[in-house]
Amino acid sequence: MIKQLESTKKPAIIYPDSDGEPMSDNTKQFRWIVTIKENLELLYANNPDVFVAGDLLWYPVEGDNKRRQAPDTMVVFNRPKGDRGSYKQWEENNIPPQVVFEILSPGNRLKKMALKFKFYETYGVEEYYIYDPDDNEFIGYLRSGQHLEIIEEINGWVSPRLNIRFELPDDTLEIYRPDGQKFLSFVEIGQLREQERQEKENALSELEQQRRRNELLEAKLREFGIDPKQL
Structure with missing residues (x-):
């Protein structure tokens, strides 16, 4: 009888690209996730x-394929842009995301948020920001040694890593780029570009009208025997 040798090769570990949970619970939460993620993409488009990723495991x-989180938005410095199914830290020079954002919804529970905080604190996040758009509450944490410490005065706070500024008017969160430009939604960006296009068209139209007025004036001067070039 031939004895079958037992294989010592361990089965490959699968790291799912999805945790089966929705990206957002409502339109307001989704809008904020997209606004922050896309504006950060735009901010670092040339770097x-x-x-920058949104809802990426x-x-x-x-x-360990059980130990994981999918921040609403995360930013990783010193890692190249490109598509990923998930962010496997050991394949990324062991660099953790330095900045993460979470947007709260009514479905967020205290235990879930506590577990996220502990995860981000344990695995090296430097800045952790949480925004509740329903109550317009915004809090942030900054790493100090092995711990994330709450930022006592968040209104007017400038992110050390991102160099963006957070302002809290009465009814919403406002975020400003280093050059002072405000983070805008996709719709607002589209409206701004349309406004700029219209203003450009109006300016070109005004120049064309001025050119025609000048031509008419020169023609009148020539009728009276006056050379406009001599004026």
């Missing part, structure tokens, strides 16, 4: 070594 430990 090939800043990776982050696996910090090789061999």
Whole structure:
């Protein structure tokens, strides 16, 4: 009888690209997630070594596919742009996301948020921001040694990593780029571009009208025997 040798090869570990949970619970939460993520993409569009992602599963430990989180938005410096099914930290020079954002919805529970906080604190996040658009409450945490410490005065706070500024008027959160431009929604960006296009067209139209008025004036002067070039 031939004895079958037992295989010592361990089965490959699968790291799912989805946790089966929806990206957002409502339109307001989704709008904020997209606004923050896309404006950060725009801010670092010309820097090939800043990776920005939304709702992407982050696996910090090789061999453990249960330990994971999917921040609403995360920013990773010193990692190249590009598509990923998930962020496997050991394949990314072991660099964790330095900045993460979470947008709250009525479905968020205290236990879930506590687990997220502990995860981000344990695995190296430097800045952690949480926004509740329903109550217009915004809090932030900044790493100090092994811990994330709450930012006592968040209104007017400038992110050390991103250099963006947070303002809290009465009814909403406002975020400003380093150049002072406000983060805008996709619709607002489209409206602004349409306004700029219209203003450009109006300016060109005004120039064309002025050119025609000048031509008519020159023609009148010539009728009276006056050379406009001599004026």
